Amino acid sequence: MIDIILLTLLVVVAIAIIRMKDLFAVVMLLGIYGLLSASFFVAMDAVDVAFTEAAVGAGISTLLMLVVIAMTGRKEKTNRHKPLPALCIVLITGGLLIYGTFDMPHFGAADAPIHQHVAPRYINDSMAEVGVPNIVTSVLASYRAFDTFGEVVVIFTAGIGVLTLLSVARRKEDAEKISSINDSMHEQHLVIRIVAKMLIPFIFLFALYVQFHGDFGPGGGFQAGVIFAAAIILYAMLFGLNTARKVINQTFIQLIAAVGVLLYGSVGIVSLMNDGNFFNYNVLASDPIAGQHLGILLIEWGVGCTVASVMMIIFFSFAGRLELHQHNERVKNQESS
Amino acid sequence: MDMIITISSGFFLLIGSFLCFSGAIGLLRFPDFYTRMHAVGVTDTLGAGMILVGLMIISTDFLVFAKLAMVLLLTLLIGPTTSHVLAKAAFHNGLTPKSLSNQEKNNKEISSSNT
Structure with a gap:
């Protein structure tokens, strides 16, 4: 349930980032995007990744981009190119990628290749081999x-x-x-x-x-x-x-x-x-x-x-x-x- | 004893949620920047604090309690400071509160009509 809410918010923020012309607001939204992904990672039990995302994505990259905006000005230039061909290419590529995911094992399936290859060794042997709890x-x-x-x-x-x-x-x-x-x-x-x-x-x-x-x-x-x-x-x-x-x-x-x-x-x-x-x-x-x-x-x-x-x-x-x-x-x- | 703990923690959680909720409504409903920021700044610090206190009461582990206490301290320090900085930055960049700018406008109109 919370996954779906977070993912919906992510999509909303992403669309807002694309539509926005004020770069300052875009940077702030990017920070929110980072924080949302961090919460999403926490919900998925990937605390280490969430920590990195919160520190880097929401924290320091926002800050560095703000410094850059202070130099370059905060208005986006009006673009003259036509977005239609680009939209076509993006739609085709996205469609192909989504089509490709149909062959993938179901999300969270225990017999997926990623859970069979090296992960069992990490989970079972890392305490004996490396001796680090994390x-x-x-x-x-x-x-x-x-x-x-x-x-x-x-x-x-x-x-x-x-x-x-x-x-x-x-x-x-x-x-x-x-x-x-x-x-x-x-x-x-x-x-x-x-x-x-x-x-x-x-x-x-x-x-x-x-x-x-x-x-x-x-x-x-x-x-x-x-x-x-x-x-x-x-x-x-x-x-x-x-x-x-x-x-x-x-x-x-x-x-x-x-x-x-x-x-x-x-x-x-x-x-x-x-x-x-x-x-x-x-x-x-x-x-x-x-x-x-x-x-x-x-x-x-x-x-x-x-x-x-x-x-x-x-x-x-x-x-x-x-x-x-x-x-x-x-x-x-x-x-x- | 368990009953008292559960009820009091639920009480704090309820108040905290209510405060956060009212802050969100204030953010949407108030007319200008300063009143909005005031609504969120005041209620969110207290609301988050209340929620943290409610969680501290039901926490059984001392470590969890200590971590929540630290988060509470941090919230109490940072919440008001960010509101202050935000308001200051807005005022510094020439955003005047709504009623004040209206008054100034009226004053100007009066003075211009007098001359």
Whole structure:
């Protein structure tokens, strides 16, 4: 019942997103869409995925898109192309895909191939082989460690891409000038500043809990990294970019992003050197289970470091661009007046 | 004892649901941004708080109780703050409350007719 309600709401929100012209509202609706999918995943008992979706889909991606909209303007351009041929193609493809699903086993059928292939081994043997109560973590970090390594490298690449495209070389006197404007702008947010000051330590604490509790409950490096970055982004938004830049050294977070990937990869190399396969943690310690625990702890730590610092890099690059843009416009206005 | 716990928790849950519901009606029925936001901001914080209290009363596990208490604290902190920020952002961007803008309009009309 609740599945049907959530799915209906998802469809309604998706149609609203397509029809809407105001990009700000679209971003907000996308956040709602993420939250709805997260609730849907919870209803389906996929708590780990729901956690990721809530942190990434509803949380940080909304935030980053808002920063982008502040730069690009909030109205969608009126499109001149004719939507009919595209609609035809979409309808045909969608029809074929739906036709394809008729061959699939019934939803939730016990004899479906997906429940026969590797899932029984994960469910039955992972406690003995990996020794981690949360099967999702043992699949993600141990059985499928190579896939997860790929994901981390993708995130790292995204961070590098943003850095190369958007990073701003700043001179010192410029930074001081911009900061004075910023401070006066942010002076007024007293209530939210005080509340945020109270909450930020607990957000950090929660991020660390998620990071190290991932073996036993929902959570892990990805979610923890995003929560950690969200706390710092909150700080940067409330207290001004320059204050945040003083707290978070930009070179340092770039270094940490690389160190996370390196840590992950080197765990694989070390297991190779100890006569195991790539990412076979059994050989890391004398006891296989202890080795698995150590390996999972290390790679989750690497994932958390990379995700958190890449999110911060993306935010700081976007916001730095925005700041420079506003500053230039202000200077232009002053000159013209 | 069980009876008291069940009844009191049901009482809190009922009040909480009623408050949330009235907040939703207020959101739909009130005329302008500030009154709408006020309706939701006030009733939702109290409504969610009441629902959480009701759940805390029937929770048997201490861990569940502690988690719900933390969620309650967070709601009480964040709910009013978000309402405040929302109202402030709206006012900062030049949205005036409806009755006030009407009054100003009237004043202007009076002053223009006087001159």
